[in-house]
Amino acid sequence: MKRDDEASDSRRTLLAGLAASAASAIVGCSRAAARSPEPAPRGPRRKWGLVIDLDRCSRCAGCVVACQQENNVPPLGPEAAARTRPIHWMDFLPPAPGNSAATPIPCMHCEDPPCVKVCPVGATYQSPEGITAQIWERCIGCRYCMVACPYARRYFNWSEPRWPGDDPSSLNPDVVPRPRGVVEKCTLCHHRIRAAVERARVDEEALNDEALRWLPACAQSCPTRAITFGDLADPESEVARLAASPRATRLLPQAGTRPKVIYLRETK
Amino acid sequence: MKRARAVIVFLLALVAVGSYALAQQCIQGDAVTDLNTIGAGGAVWGLYVAGDGFFASAALASLVVACVIRVLRLREMEPVAWIALPLGIAGLLASLGCVLADLGRPMPAMVNLPLVGRPRSPFFGTFTLVAGASLFAGAIHLALASRPGWAARAQAAGRWPWLWRTLACGWPGTASAERRRERVDFWLSLAVLPVLLGGLVILGAVFGVRAGRPAWQGHFEVVTFVVSGGAAGCSLLALAAHARASVFMARMVAVLTGLTVLLVVSAEILALRTPYPSVQRYAHALLQGPWSGLFWTELVLLFLAGAIALAMSWRKTISPVWTATIAALLCAAVSFQRFLLLVAWQTHGLGLPWPAGAYHPTWIEWAVLTGVTAAAVLAFLLLSKTCAAQTMRFEPAAPAATGRRLRSLVTAACLVLGLALAGVGLALSAGFASAPFLDPIFPGGPLVFLAGLFMTASSAIAYELIPERLR
Numbered sequence: 157m158k159r160d161d162e163a164s165d166s167r168r169t170l171l172a173g174l175a176a177s178a179a180s181a182i183v184g185c186s187r188a189a190a191r192s193p194e195p196a197p198r199g200p201r202r203k204w205g206l207v208i209d210l211d212r213c214s215r216c217a218g219c220v221v222a223c224q225q226e227n228n229v230p231p232l233g234p235e236a237a238a239r240t241r242p243i244h245w246m247d248f249l250p251p252a253p254g255n256s257a258a259t260p261i262p263c264m265h266c267e268d269p270p271c272v273k274v275c276p277v278g279a280t281y282q283s284p285e286g287i288t289a290q291i292w293e294r295c296i297g298c299r300y301c302m303v304a305c306p307y308a309r310r311y312f313n314w315s316e317p318r319w320p321g322d323d324p325s326s327l328n329p330d331v332v333p334r335p336r337g338v339v340e341k342c343t344l345c346h347h348r349i350r351a352a353v354e355r356a357r358v359d360e361e362a363l364n365d366e367a368l369r370w371l372p373a374c375a376q377s378c379p380t381r382a383i384t385f386g387d388l389a390d391p392e393s394e395v396a397r398l399a400a401s402p403r404a405t406r407l408l409p410q411a412g413t414r415p416k417v418i419y420l421r422e423t424k
Numbered sequence: 425m426k427r428a429r430a431v432i433v434f435l436l437a438l439v440a441v442g443s444y445a446l447a448q449q450c451i452q453g454d455a456v457t458d459l460n461t462i463g464a465g466g467a468v469w470g471l472y473v474a475g476d477g478f479f480a481s482a483a484l485a486s487l488v489v490a491c492v493i494r495v496l497r498l499r500e501m502e503p504v505a506w507i508a509l510p511l512g513i514a515g516l517l518a519s520l521g522c523v524l525a526d527l528g529r530p531m532p533a534m535v536n537l538p539l540v541g542r543p544r545s546p547f548f549g550t551f552t553l554v555a556g557a558s559l560f561a562g563a564i565h566l567a568l569a570s571r572p573g574w575a576a577r578a579q580a581a582g583r584w585p586w587l588w589r590t591l592a593c594g595w596p597g598t599a600s601a602e603r604r605r606e607r608v609d610f611w612l613s614l615a616v617l618p619v620l621l622g623g624l625v626i627l628g629a630v631f632g633v634r635a636g637r638p639a640w641q642g643h644f645e646v647v648t649f650v651v652s653g654g655a656a657g658c659s660l661l662a663l664a665a666h667a668r669a670s671v672f673m674a675r676m677v678a679v680l681t682g683l684t685v686l687l688v689v690s691a692e693i694l695a696l697r698t699p700y701p702s703v704q705r706y707a708h709a710l711l712q713g714p715w716s717g718l719f720w721t722e723l724v725l726l727f728l729a730g731a732i733a734l735a736m737s738w739r740k741t742i743s744p745v746w747t748a749t750i751a752a753l754l755c756a757a758v759s760f761q762r763f764l765l766l767v768a769w770q771t772h773g774l775g776l777p778w779p780a781g782a783y784h785p786t787w788i789e790w791a792v793l794t795g796v797t798a799a800a801v802l803a804f805l806l807l808s809k810t811c812a813a814q815t816m817r818f819e820p821a822a823p824a825a826t827g828r829r830l831r832s833l834v835t836a837a838c839l840v841l842g843l844a845l846a847g848v849g850l851a852l853s854a855g856f857a858s859a860p861f862l863d864p865i866f867p868g869g870p871l872v873f874l875a876g877l878f879m880t881a882s883s884a885i886a887y888e889l890i891p892e893r894l895r
Contacts (some may be wrong), residue, residue, distance in 0.1 A: 202435065220590075229836030241455070241460055241461055241464065241466075242461070242463075243462055247463075247780070249776055249777065250777055250778065250779060251777070252776075252777040252779070261776075270635035273545065274545045274546065274547065275542065275545055276537060276541055276542060276545040276547035276551070277533075277536040277537060277540050277541060277542065278540050278542050278550055279536075286687065291893075294530055294532075294536055294540070295528075295529070296527055296528065296529050296530075296533035296536055296537070297454075297527050297528015297529045297531075297533075298526070298527055298528070298533070298661070299468040299469065299528070299548060300545070300547055300630075302461075302462055302468045303462070303468060303469055303634070304634065304635055305462075305635070306634075306635045306774075307775075307776060307777050308461075308462045308463030308776065308778055309463075309772060311461055312454070312461065312528065313453075313528075314453060314454050314455040314459070314460075315452070315453040315454075315455040316453065336453045336454075336528070337454065337528030337529040338528060339452065339528075363621060368823055402465055407776065408702075408775050408776065410636065410775075411635050411636035411775065412635075413635060413636075
């Protein structure tokens with residue numbers, strides 16, 4: 157009887173050991189395999205957004221140029237220009253009939269982004285802070301996200317990117333140039349945001365709204381301060397205050413995508 | 425014989441031209457196509473994706489017809505079911521070729537899709553259900569159904585008896601083997617039918633459903649896509665089965681074509697009366713804009729094909745010339761429909777006031793598509809020549825004893841393990857137990873899902889091939 161008990165005890169110990177090692181192996185594997193493109197945020201969750209005041213915007217296209225420069229977007233060569241294959245992460249939407257002026261239009265960083273849903277390999281994803289980002293390396297170039305985006309805010313690299321004089325020293329080292337055959341888009345200057353968040357963490361200071369407001373290259377370069385960036389989840393932030401204004405409007409609300417780029421204009 | 429050789433040489437020449445064009449595209453990038461950025465006056469999906477839509481829908485429709493014939497055990501329609509399998513497989517291979525030609529990075533796609541494919545994307549359904557499961561199940565179905573024919577060829581004095589003997593995998597030719605053959609045909613067809621229909625609807629959704637468009641339009645276009653695919657598939661089947669094509673097939677083509685015309689016209693009328701400006705722009709571009717030529721040609725071709733099919737079914741006489749005419753008219757019309765569904769919307773149906781665009785495929789795109797089509801025709805000829813021959817009768821050597829237990833066990837194990845793998849693979853691909861912005865816990869979920877589907881289909885092989893006699 158005692159021998160039976162001992163045998164059953166040792167069997168139980170063996171099984172428990174096996175289960176524990178299997179569980180630790182699974183956890184280990186899952187940690188190794190689940191490569192997070194974005195570290196999980198600590199503290200309250202942010203929701204980055206952009207407010208563009210159309211009544212202030214002078215349509216100088218400074219934001220377009222700054223965006224190109226900051227994000228290593230290749231300039232349009234003569235061949236691409238002839239075939240109208242430009243890449244402008246920030247562009248101008250032509251005025252609609254009855255509207256007097258063009259509208260600066262970056263990626264809308266929708267709360268319910270259709271491009272993320274259709275990407276077959278998870279190359280485009282929504283970060284916990286609401287940025288619709290793209291992993292260039294994973295993109296297979298199917299262009300389904302371009303077809304799905306109701307705002308047409310995605311660009312495909314039809315040919316190998318080239319810079320004047322083929323000089324890579326003029327490129328921003330913080331942003332990886334994209335190869336031929338992948339789709340690219342506005343990242344809300346994600347690298348700048350990450351640097352700011354990291355700086356605040358090292359300095360043990362809270363990220364203040366004033367430091368954030370002109371963080372993306374488009375907002376920084378705007379001479380009329382028409383573009384404001386910030387945390388839409390923070391009701392005290394300037395961007396949240398502007399988003400709550402009666403002048404606030406969004407593009408294509410009927411698409412149900414809930415854009416986080418909000419426009420301000422006098423007449424809706 | 426000489427004419428057959430000339431046709432094959434011609435098709436091979438077309439494949440060579442297509443391969444040259446594809447090589448040019450690989451070297452120089454997609455800049456050699458006329459595809460362009462949406463919103464900047466172009467279309468990002470063009471001839472290749474339209475070709476994929478045509479080939480895949482016609483192939484799936486013909487496989488559906490084969491399955492329905494086998495499930496309902498329509499003996500008089502058996503020749504049509506026979507020819508549907510090679511037609512379906514060749515069509516699916518062509519659609520695969522079109523997709524690969526369209527991808528910006530086909531090599532990373534072959535690695536990334538099986539490793540980190542996401543089921544929430546309709547593309548997942550197209551590469552697992554359409555290109556994977558349907559193709560594999562169709563190939564198994566064809567190979568198993570061809571065994572008696574291959575065994576008869578091995579028995580007859582002819583060329584390569586060793587090849588036919590190997591392919592026949594020991595077909596015994598007994599009455600019990602025949603019964604088992606029929607059972608496999610029935611159950612495999614029944615099991616594959618939902619996969620084929622699911623694949624067809626998912627493809628339709630890829631073509632029709634878009635963010636920002638009214639739901640009715642997307643749903644209408646999915647239905648039109650499925651019905652018109654059915655019409656094209658049936659017309660090709662009737663052509664491939666030529667002398668054996670029945671009046672029933674002609675009736676089916678007439679009904680499906682009539683339905684397609686009705687759906688296309690209704691969608692256009694509804695689009696014109698909708699309050700959405702983007703949908704109205706799209707409808708006007710079809711009716712009197714730059715795409716009107718293709719739209720009206722599509723309607724006329726559909727109308728003509730439907731009228732001829734109706735006349736044939738009315739007179740109850742099947743003419744090979746008229747069958748070929750119907751197939752040509754319908755294939756052209758359905759290809760135009762796929763093209764318009766994709767391209768006209770991108771150039772004229774955007775929700776925001778981007779400038780209207782245009783798309784004129786380059787010679788490289790035409791050459792690649794022609795090469796893919798020629799390769800598909802060659803594949804069809806090869807398959808139908810080697811597989812669909814059951815004219816000879818196989819004489820069994822001696823009756824064999826039955827030993828069902830092992831066979832049933834292996835088949836059941838294959839089935840259960842396959843379904844379990846498919847379930848696990850789907851859960852893993854869907855990112856079960858991981859946050860939405862993270863990768864799945866284990867990469868390779870789509871591969872496991874596909875392996876599960878393949879194993880489930882392979883249970884038919886186990887059931888048929890495990891020998892009757894237990895040694």
